[in-house]
Amino acid sequence: MYLADIYGKQTCVKAGIVPEDLVWRNPAYRPEMAGVAVPHGVYVHIAGVDIVRIDADDFYVLEDNARTPSGVSSLLGGREICFRLMADLYGAHKVAPVDNYPDELVSTLRSVAPRGTTDNPTVAMLTPGQFNSAYYEHSFLADKMGVELVEGRDLFVRDACVYKRTTEGPKKVDVLYRRVDDDFIDPLAFRPDSMLGVPGLFGAYAAGNVTLANAVGTGAADDKAIYTYMPEIVKFFLSEEPILKNVPTWRCRDPKDLSYVLDHLPELVVKEVHGSGGYGMLVGPQSSKMEIEDFRARLKASPETYIAQPTLALSTCPSFVNSGVAPRHVDLRPFVLTGANGMKIVPGGLTRVAMREGSLVVNSSQGGGTKDTWVVEL
Amino acid sequence: MLSRTADNLFWLSRYVERADYLARILETTSRLSVLPAAYAGDSNEWTRALATAGCLNAFLAIYEKPTAETVTEFLAFSEQNPSSIRRCLETARFNARAVRTALTQETWETINGAWLDLQKMDERDMVTNRISRFTEWVKDVALRIDGSGYRTMLRNDAYWFLRLGFFTERADNTARILDVKYHILLPESSAVGGGLDYSQWTAILRSVNALTAYRWVYRESLKPWLIADLLILNEELPRSLASCYKNIVECLDSLAGAYGRQGKAQRQARTIRTSFENSVIDQVFQTGLHEFLTSFIADNNRVGAAIIEQYL
Numbered sequence: 001m002y003l004a005d006i007y008g009k010q011t012c013v014k015a016g017i018v019p020e021d022l023v024w025r026n027p028a029y030r031p032e033m034a035g036v037a038v039p040h041g042v043y044v045h046i047a048g049v050d051i052v053r054i055d056a057d058d059f060y061v062l063e064d065n066a067r068t069p070s071g072v073s074s075l076l077g078g079r080e081i082c083f084r085l086m087a088d089l090y091g092a093h094k095v096a097p098v099d100n101y102p103d104e105l106v107s108t109l110r111s112v113a114p115r116g117t118t119d120n121p122t123v124a125m126l127t128p129g130q131f132n133s134a135y136y137e138h139s140f141l142a143d144k145m146g147v148e149l150v151e152g153r154d155l156f157v158r159d160a161c162v163y164k165r166t167t168e169g170p171k172k173v174d175v176l177y178r179r180v181d182d183d184f185i186d187p188l189a190f191r192p193d194s195m196l197g198v199p200g201l202f203g204a205y206a207a208g209n210v211t212l213a214n215a216v217g218t219g220a221a222d223d224k225a226i227y228t229y230m231p232e233i234v235k236f237f238l239s240e241e242p243i244l245k246n247v248p249t250w251r252c253r254d255p256k257d258l259s260y261v262l263d264h265l266p267e268l269v270v271k272e273v274h275g276s277g278g279y280g281m282l283v284g285p286q287s288s289k290m291e292i293e294d295f296r297a298r299l300k301a302s303p304e305t306y307i308a309q310p311t312l313a314l315s316t317c318p319s320f321v322n323s324g325v326a327p328r329h330v331d332l333r334p335f336v337l338t339g340a341n342g343m344k345i346v347p348g349g350l351t352r353v354a355m356r357e358g359s360l361v362v363n364s365s366q367g368g369g370t371k372d373t374w375v376v377e378l
Numbered sequence: 379m380l381s382r383t384a385d386n387l388f389w390l391s392r393y394v395e396r397a398d399y400l401a402r403i404l405e406t407t408s409r410l411s412v413l414p415a416a417y418a419g420d421s422n423e424w425t426r427a428l429a430t431a432g433c434l435n436a437f438l439a440i441y442e443k444p445t446a447e448t449v450t451e452f453l454a455f456s457e458q459n460p461s462s463i464r465r466c467l468e469t470a471r472f473n474a475r476a477v478r479t480a481l482t483q484e485t486w487e488t489i490n491g492a493w494l495d496l497q498k499m500d501e502r503d504m505v506t507n508r509i510s511r512f513t514e515w516v517k518d519v520a521l522r523i524d525g526s527g528y529r530t531m532l533r534n535d536a537y538w539f540l541r542l543g544f545f546t547e548r549a550d551n552t553a554r555i556l557d558v559k560y561h562i563l564l565p566e567s568s569a570v571g572g573g574l575d576y577s578q579w580t581a582i583l584r585s586v587n588a589l590t591a592y593r594w595v596y597r598e599s600l601k602p603w604l605i606a607d608l609l610i611l612n613e614e615l616p617r618s619l620a621s622c623y624k625n626i627v628e629c630l631d632s633l634a635g636a637y638g639r640q641g642k643a644q645r646q647a648r649t650i651r652t653s654f655e656n657s658v659i660d661q662v663f664q665t666g667l668h669e670f671l672t673s674f675i676a677d678n679n680r681v682g683a684a685i686i687e688q689y690l
Binding site: 129130135139142143148149150151153154164165166167168 | 379380381382383384472475476478479535539633637639689690
């Protein structure tokens with residue numbers, strides 16, 4: 001709703017819920033999307049919501065991922081491996097199955113095919129290719145979904161429709177589950193030097209002849225600056241209190257917050273607004289004096305690009321490490337699918353583990369691990 | 379299916395087949411090279427191995443003299459030789475990875491496993507001491523890739539493109555090995571007779587895995603024209619030209635059936651197959667074995683090109 005609004009009537013900006021510059025000057029905001037009617041009104045078909053637990057009762061949303069959240073292959077693969085190793089445990093505990101995720105995903109994608117396409121829409125998955133670090137996940141998912149895994153060079157656009165080059169000649173593609181970032185999907189619309197995209201793809205999309213999942217420009221809803229406004233945004237659109245709370249966050253763009261943050265740097269976690277993957281962040285309690293001073297200088301230079309949060313007492317989970325079984329911090333990322341017929345979620349999620357003792361950084365790019373996650377029938 | 383996928387599958391199997399063939403050449407050559415000169419002849423067996431592999435000039439651009447060590451290194455491991463066994467398996471794995479979804483898990487794991495094994499090998503040690511173990515390993519990898527595809531893949535276009543690659547490359551390899559050694563198969567040269575030719579004939583049969591097959595088919599001692607008959611016209615031998623074309627025609631027909639359309643590739647392949655069916659080996663020798671093989675290699679290339687043009 002928020003995305004439809006900022007690319008449409010812009011009521012929440014006009015009502016002063018979100019500051020204008022955070023929307024219009026957000027690098028992930030795509031002016032090209034303004035006024036584009038996305039098929040079935042769905043922007044974020046696949047969302048990964050990072051959730052942490054800080055005490056017995058409280059779960060917080062740590063972060064939203066509305067661009068191209070990854071990790072679902074670890075969810076499925078982890079279950080498969082654990083099931084092989086400890087099959088008896090699964091029988092004894094009635095663990096809800098997650099292996100229908102690829103089916104749910106493909107039916108979600110089919111449900112959002114542009115209106116007017118056949119009863120049997122063609123879904124394809126667009127990958128940057130085998131040099132991408134997530135290529136394994138792309139091929140794994142495409143395989144399980146039974147859809148073609150395509151690269152930019154396998155597609156072309158004619159008369160504002162997308163076709164794939166096949167052994168039987170061109171075949172029309174209706175839904176593209178793309179794992180290529182906005183910047184690279186179409187050299188004519190976005191970065192001209194992109195070799196990964198399909199020239200004219202955005203034109204076909206704007207013309208309503210192909211569905212892109214997720215939509216273009218969804219990043220405008222998941223960066224860490226917008227995150228701080230999420231509770232207000234939810235209240236504005238739904239007139240309800242959000243069930244899952246946000247982590248209390250200081251916006252460094254606000255002078256009052258900034259001075260608090262600068263005074264309390266050693267206790268806080270400071271993150272770049274547009275960062276991801278655990279890069280460019282400061283974990284106060286675990287940083288040296290020099291690192292903190294270095295960050296202080298960066299904060300002062302461009303406060304609007306940072307937010308700060310209290311260092312949370314993330315819950316831990318017993319983990320098997322070199323020294324034996326020991327507690328390690330975890331967070332949980334369930335995957336939420338949104339199609340034309342509502343939302344679906346498989347009973348499970350990706351549990352990410354910070355493998356280093358005491359570490360709070362769970363990102364796989366920083367050496368994080370994963371765990372199989374059970375939803376148990378009691 | 380995507381043209382790129384078909385292209386990758388076709389070349390994936392061609393490279394696997396080529397690696398297998400190179401392993402056989404290395405094996406037979408090292409066997410010949412240790413024979414006394416009276417049996418092996420005075421010409422350099424290692425030079426001939428390079429000619430059979432079709433890369434003598436590429437070799438001479440890098441090395442001075444073909445010796446057991448340099449040729450083995452060049453054919454088995456060299457990074458500078460785009461068709462060394464190592465590079466073949468690497469390219470096959472690269473192609474397989476690009477079309478991971480078109481392969482079954484079993485086939486992919488076989489290819490990837492071979493590639494991982496290759497990373498761990500001590501090349502120096504292999505070249506000097508244990509080349510036979512290496513060639514055994516390569517042949518085993520090819521068997522497992524072929525077999526896992528045969529046992530696990532759906533019988534659809536992906537499977538047929540994979541098969542087409544195997545048979546197109548195999549036909550090319552068999553024709554080449556015959557062509558490099560055609561002079562010792564000519565009837566008049568058998569007058570030279572003796573142990574020398576016998577070991578050369580055995581080597582040809584070994585390199586296409588047909589020494590035992592020969593005895594079962596003809597039940598007599600090695601005769602050069604029968605060897606040619608077996609390798610060219612006998613449909614029962616999996617590496618004969620006739621058998622390769624029987625299979626190529628079948629794969630192309632399956633594709634045409636699935637896609638509902640025939641094309642140039644089907645017509646050309648069928649013409650070649652018919653010509654094998656109507657030939658006897660005496661005729662082949664009358665036209666000239668070398669001329670026959672040269673024109674076959676060209677025809678086979680044309681079929682490959684027609685497949686690429688039509689589908690890839």
